[in-house]
Amino acid sequence: MxxxxxxxxxxxxxxxxxxxxxxxxxxxxxxxxxxxxxxxxxxxxxxxxxFSVDMLESVASTADEIRQISKSREGQDFLINLxxxxxxxxxxxxxxxxxxxxxxxxxxxxxxxxxxxxxxxxxxxxxxxxxxxxxxxxxxxxxxxxxxxxxxxxxxxxxxxxxxxxxxxxxxxxxxxxxxGADQHPTQALLDVYTLQRTFQFTDPRDSPISTRFEQLVRDYPSLCKGLSGKVYAFCGDIGRGRTVRSLATLLAHYKNVTLAFVSPDHPKLVMGDDLRQHLQNCNVQILEVDSLEAPLEGKPLIEQLDALYMTRIQNEHNNQEDEAAFAQIDFGRYKLTTGLVARMKRYAPILHPFPRDQHFKEIPTEIDDDPRAMYFRQARNGMWARASLLAHVFSVEHQISRFFRDQYGDWQGTAGTLEARLAR
Amino acid sequence: MxxxxxxxxxxxxxxxxxxxxxxxxxxxxxxxxxxxxxxxxxxxxxxxxxFSVDMLESVASTADEIRQISKSREGQDFLINLxxxxxxxxxxxxxxxxxxxxxxxxxxxxxxxxxxxxxxxxxxxxxxxxxxxxxxxxxxxxxxxxxxxxxxxxxxxxxxxxxxxxxxxxxxxxxxxxxxGADQHPTQALLDVYTLQRTFQFTDPRDSPISTRFEQLVRDYPSLCKGLSGKVYAFCGDIGRGRTVRSLATLLAHYKNVTLAFVSPDHPKLVMGDDLRQHLQNCNVQILEVDSLEAPLEGKPLIEQLDALYMTRIQNEHNNQEDEAAFAQIDFGRYKLTTGLVARMKRYAPILHPFPRDQHFKEIPTEIDDDPRAMYFRQARNGMWARASLLAHVFSVEHQISRFFRDQYGDWQGTAGTLEARLAR
Amino acid sequence: MxxxxxxxxxxxxxxxxxxxxxxxxxxxxxxxxxxxxxxxxxxxxxxxxxFSVDMLESVASTADEIRQISKSREGQDFLINLxxxxxxxxxxxxxxxxxxxxxxxxxxxxxxxxxxxxxxxxxxxxxxxxxxxxxxxxxxxxxxxxxxxxxxxxxxxxxxxxxxxxxxxxxxxxxxxxxxGADQHPTQALLDVYTLQRTFQFTDPRDSPISTRFEQLVRDYPSLCKGLSGKVYAFCGDIGRGRTVRSLATLLAHYKNVTLAFVSPDHPKLVMGDDLRQHLQNCNVQILEVDSLEAPLEGKPLIEQLDALYMTRIQNEHNNQEDEAAFAQIDFGRYKLTTGLVARMKRYAPILHPFPRDQHFKEIPTEIDDDPRAMYFRQARNGMWARASLLAHVFSVEHQISRFFRDQYGDWQGTAGTLEARLAR
Structure with missing residues (x-):
């Protein structure tokens, strides 16, 4: 009007x-x-x-401090006043x-x-x-x-x-x-990276100077190392329309010697976009584009080789009529996780999902929720800490947080996993 | 999609x-x-x-303490930090x-x-x-x-x-x-009980060691006693579809020697449900189901006998076409309060309503709002205190509240009415 | 139902x-x-x-104090606890x-x-x-x-x-x-007055005992005086349907020797309402009702004579069909500001607008935003301070604010402009 x-x-x-x-x-x-x-x-x-790798490490470190500080009432009061x-x-x-x-x-x-x-x-x-x-x-x-x-x-x-x-x-x-829009969701990527950073410390509350979870894992997986470098990351489902995939893949490309595998139906809307592929190639990342978790990687099915699996929802709300017709021909069952597939994954490999998951499509059935590798509920809580940490950095109070942390827990600084191990000792 | x-x-x-x-x-x-x-x-x-009777008493006591503490700025600051x-x-x-x-x-x-x-x-x-x-x-x-x-x-x-x-x-x-759903609304029942607990202390700011409001009332009503036991509670209006009625009646059944009177049109959707009737009978509660406030109880019209009157809104938003036809035959005027009816009620009997009331149906006309027995506006504020008290119990800080209260107002503990009387002395 | x-x-x-x-x-x-x-x-x-003139001055003074106090963390904590x-x-x-x-x-x-x-x-x-x-x-x-x-x-x-x-x-x-409704928006008027109060101090951070902005302006405008009295205020656009115009004009009528010019198309819905005109006449305010910013005032075009210009949005959402037909005949271009018009305004004359402005009608094109006389973005922030001040007065804590202010910045009290000048010294 x-x-x-x-x-x-x-x-x-x-x-x-x-x-x-x-x-x-x-x-x-x-x-x-x-x-x-x-x-x-x-x-x-x-x-x-x-985000540089240094920034990612710094944000993760502050996030670890915040989550630890918030466990006491005194710490909560410190944070709330910050x-x-x-x-x-x-x-x-x-x-x-x-x-x-x-x-x-x-x-x-x-x-x-x-x-x-x-x-x-x-x-x-x-x-x-x-x-x-x-x-x-x-x-x-x-x-x-x-x-x-x-x-x-x-x-x-x-x-x-x-x-x-x-x-x-x-x-x-x-x-x-x-x-x-469809392009970026940087804080989702941040929390995904933070979840991987914590997971790939391979620590456990029961770790002791005599034996740690990492040492136990290394027996079965001799080439295993801590941290995000040198790992195989598989993304499965709607690669083309998921901005969380795009954002996370971009961040992982910062790390050394990573392999990124993209598993999706072979349809132009569902596979990786050209710009992302171009960018990853420029970063010298090893890329694998396949249509099944059974596709081979170095002689074995991908599902058995991957170090982390990132599942996604098929974003059918963006379909047009043509897509509906084309998608009717696709066997989407291959992009759903099953307990059988999970059983073949490495013992430590985390399963991530940006959530919400789709109860009708069932890309992750609820039977998998109790598996210790299911990280998707913890991702939500990690996201809260990672975002709080990010805000602390934006407002330049991360040093105040570190100071309070050192006053409370000594001046040792470390990533989440080892910190928890130390606190448990 | x-x-x-x-x-x-x-x-x-x-x-x-x-x-x-x-x-x-x-x-x-x-x-x-x-x-x-x-x-x-x-x-x-x-x-x-x-809620056991003990829990109801404990929640009421904490609610009284919170409302008293919140009268000073120092008290408010204590509560806000809790x-x-x-x-x-x-x-x-x-x-x-x-x-x-x-x-x-x-x-x-x-x-x-x-x-x-x-x-x-x-x-x-x-x-x-x-x-x-x-x-x-x-x-x-x-x-x-x-x-x-x-x-x-x-x-x-x-x-x-x-x-x-x-x-x-x-x-x-x-x-x-x-x-x-249609089944439960426990905190509404809690605030209704809290309102009755306060009312049935029969105290007044002007109470003194020489004479109290209770003593004055006992002259006219010799069998009157403090507390919720031994009283006649009448519910009037839409009994069948009001979950507040169901929840409150269930709680009142915990008390000794109570009579519950249900006044509604004789239509299956408007009378008490079978499950509630069964439950109350199991509790050995005396039940009266009638279609008018004029129905006799122990030889006198109910309106003159009741100790508390709980009015309700006719929930016509749940009507189907059949109901509309059936309800057109009912004289709903009998389920509206009038100044004439209020004049016949006992001098102390509170009028409650879960609110909102219906300005078109007029189950409680605004002329009654100034009557000292009209409790429905106070119920709202009671609800706030009762819910705050409940949250304090859920988070186990009710003892901190009692401690602060004793530090401020002495170590005497009592229900709201007597507390106010004591503070007024 | x-x-x-x-x-x-x-x-x-x-x-x-x-x-x-x-x-x-x-x-x-x-x-x-x-x-x-x-x-x-x-x-x-x-x-x-x-609002009396005394109240307006007091609210402005508290608003100045609040905005100054809120510049330090200590001050913010004081305010947040108030x-x-x-x-x-x-x-x-x-x-x-x-x-x-x-x-x-x-x-x-x-x-x-x-x-x-x-x-x-x-x-x-x-x-x-x-x-x-x-x-x-x-x-x-x-x-x-x-x-x-x-x-x-x-x-x-x-x-x-x-x-x-x-x-x-x-x-x-x-x-x-x-x-x-259509009648009143008192706090918008309050913030408009507060913006004028600040503007008409004619101060500048670079003011010094040797030379102030006011002294420089007086050289070019010898009759210029500080404060709201003795000024020409022009309102332009939708006078009839803008309650902000009505409310501000009413407040300005409290001040001595003001001229209020109303510039709008000559259509009964767009010109000043009879009740406002009557009220302003009763207050002995000098009124000018014209259909162009070029209309003469004391021998010169209004745009060159005015001390403050209040632009408004044409509220076409209230049009009926008849209005649409009538308005199609009107040249609305005369009620849009241009860089040419702004160039002819007095060097100090503020441009106000209650916002939002209409990007389709363009009553104030974005080219004007960088002009130092454009006050409309600052109005928003002034509104926040003025409303905070008003709430402080409603809850009677304005003296606490003054006390804190004096403790921090000495016991000198003044309006915003001079205060800032003083703090800059």
Missing amino acids: SQKPSPNPQPTRDELDLLLYQSRIDRPVRMKIPELNREDRPRHVIFGRQ LHHKRAMLYFTQPSTRTFLSFMSACQILGITCNEVRNPATSSETKGETRFDSLRMFSSYFDLIIMRSPVARLAESCAYLMNDLETSGNRSVPIINAGS | SQKPSPNPQPTRDELDLLLYQSRIDRPVRMKIPELNREDRPRHVIFGRQ LHHKRAMLYFTQPSTRTFLSFMSACQILGITCNEVRNPATSSETKGETRFDSLRMFSSYFDLIIMRSPVARLAESCAYLMNDLETSGNRSVPIINAGS | SQKPSPNPQPTRDELDLLLYQSRIDRPVRMKIPELNREDRPRHVIFGRQ LHHKRAMLYFTQPSTRTFLSFMSACQILGITCNEVRNPATSSETKGETRFDSLRMFSSYFDLIIMRSPVARLAESCAYLMNDLETSGNRSVPIINAGS
Whole structure:
């Protein structure tokens, strides 16, 4: 209705605003990183590739400290007061209960007060307001904007808007991308990596100086080493339309000597996109694209060779009529996990899933939930700690956390697994 | 859409999940109570019958202490810090502003941070997630789940899920039932009982050692005694479809020598259900089922004999066409309170209503609001205190509250009425 | 459905409730003010005319203190604890993201816990509850009600309801009007005035004892004086349907020797309403009603003469078919700002807009955003401080704020501009 006075076929202001930043969006990633990170710390969090391996290790280490500190009431009080003076806007115009609640929890752990706009229909946009005007409003009221949008690159352009405001002496706040269009979901990748970091310490509460879980595993798997390098990661299901696969694969490419296997039906919408393949090749990652978990890798079926399995949901909500017809010919049963398959996996290999899983498709049946390798419920809780840690880094309080941790638990610093082993001693 | 790949007429995972617990749901209530209570304290709050009279007295006593403590700024600060480190999920897929806000307030009084999911359409369920997967997500992020659902027994089966998770060494949190299907609404019953407990102390701010309100009342009503035992409780209106009636009647049956009168039109949907009647008979409660407040009880019209009157709204939103036709023949005017009826009630008899009342039906016209016996607005505030008290018991901080109370107001302990009298002295 | 039992053409209880207060609503404003203010402090905030010039100065002064105090972590902690024990209900049945978030932020700055009801369809009203019953429920649970409603005068009648409850010894809480029907939006006017108060100090961080921005301006504009009196204020666009114009004009009429110019198309829905014109004439304000910013004032075009320009959005969402036809004949281009027009304005004259602005109509094109006179983004942040200050006055903690401020920054008191100048020295 409000468009009536000027019914023009010209681009809208919203479209022009995005065009304004097009040339900066089109730059190679390495040129963008200095605009997003500052002094090796995220200023904004827009895409996974801005995280260096050092940053990933540092975020994991702070996450471990936060989860340990939060076990005592004294520690919880310390954390709750840390950023009690900050207020966040969770601007989620693309719905996602899980990611939304995870960020809420992460904020609350550090005492950040949360506000939300989830239904764009209730917002000023119905009165003709541009997205950038909305964003500037949020930056007037709040100290942090966590945004999830169906519009690709919107979060990225908002980060540039904030940087430009700062340059011109105006108020500017950090932007966290909680999912932007089909392209990126950097904090999901962060929590996936954090889950793998913890898993690949191979520690156990019952570890002792005499014997550890790692030593026991090495007997059966002599080439096993700690950490993310030198491992085989398999992704299974909807590779083409899952931005979590894209984001995680990009991060794993930072590590040395990894093999990434992508298992999906051979349909253009479901296999890996050309840009991701190109990027991984540039990183000298070994890639395997197959249509079954039984496909061979170094002489054995992939299911028996993989070090970690990342299952995904088939995102049928994006199907068009043509897809429905084509998909009817595909045997999707090959992309569902079974207890039989799990029994053949390595004894330590974690099963991840970004969740939600689909109760109708059953890519992971509930029978597998009790297997100690099933990590998908723990992933949710890891995500909360990883996001809290990330916020601590954005607001530069990670050193305060380390200091408190050392005061409480001594000045030894380590990754989660070994820390727990040490605390158990 | 996401169902396409497996269009089976088999039961859904959600249905199977409920079936999984069917045998535990079908047990007699007394066998379930040990799964819900622990050391005489609620672990989960699922149905009214899990509250013993001792627990009801203890919850009322803590509620009295909280409301008194919260009158000073120092007390408020004590309360706000009590559970400041806890975070709650209010999962309300059946809408209810009143119950929702009451729980929010109760949480906030104790410093619990609240999160909410109210519209199931925004949740992961639209992506094919099961309810149990959603619940486990909530239990990953939060320390408490308060849930209201149109699905009968869902809260109960979630409590069993949590217990099973605990048994298998996983994270598990308390479940509070804020209304589950047509069967139970235990915290509404709790606040109704709390309102009656306060009312039946017969105290008044102007009570003095020389004369108390109770002494004055006893002159006119020689058989009057304090407390909930030995009283006539009348429920009026929609008995069959009101779960608040069912829950409160169940709790009152715990008390000695009570008469429960049910006043409703003689229609199968509006009279008491067979299961409730059976239960009350097993408890040796004296029951009266009549179709008018003028029906005789011990020689006098019920309206003149009752000690407390519980009015209800006719829940016409559940009518089907057949009901509409049948109800057109009923004189519903008999189930509305009037100033004339109120004038005939005992001088102390409280009028309760679970609210909202219906402005079109007018079961309680606004003219009655100023009568000192009208308790329905106070019930709302009582509900907030009673729920805060319940949460304090669930998290085992009720003794901390008592200690603070004694430090501030001396070590005398008593029920609300006498406490206020004492504070007024 | 719930209306079925009594399908009467009689007025509803909601309508009767409003009628109940009609005679009090119909009184002249000066007779109402004693019901809304207490000891020169707002008890409820209902309409702009209840603010005296003294109150406006006091609210501005506290707002300045709050924004200064909040620059340090110590100050933020002081503020967050100030009203940490209070809980607010934001009852917004008329949507407004901007006003809603501004009030949320204002509450959070002072530590007030926020609760919200925004969608009336989820509320008890669908079960036949009256608005007054809902309000009493809110007043049972919360310490403050901030309400925005499409129903004219609803906030005012709720204030009277609260006063009546207090008189009869019941619980009663302050009501803040965040927009009520088409008539009033008092806190928007408050923030507009606060923005003008700050602007018309003519200070600058680089002010020094040797030279200030004001001294420099006076060279070019010899008659310039500080403060709101003696200035020309122009309102441009949709005068008839913008309640922000109405509310601000009413407040400006309190100041001496002001000229108010209203620039709008000559259409009965778009020009000033008769009641506002009458009121301004009674206040002896000089009024100019014209259809262009080029219209002459004292021999020169208005755009060159005005001291402040208040742009507005054409509220086409209220158009009916007849309006659409009539408006098609109007040249709306005259009610859009351009860089050319801005270039002709006085060097200090602020451009205000209540926002959102309309990206399709373009009443303020984004090219103007970088002009130092563009105040509309700063208005948003000013609104947050002004509302926080107002809440501090409602809860009588403004003296505590002043005390903290003096302890930190010395006992000198002043308006924002001079304060900043002083702090910069």
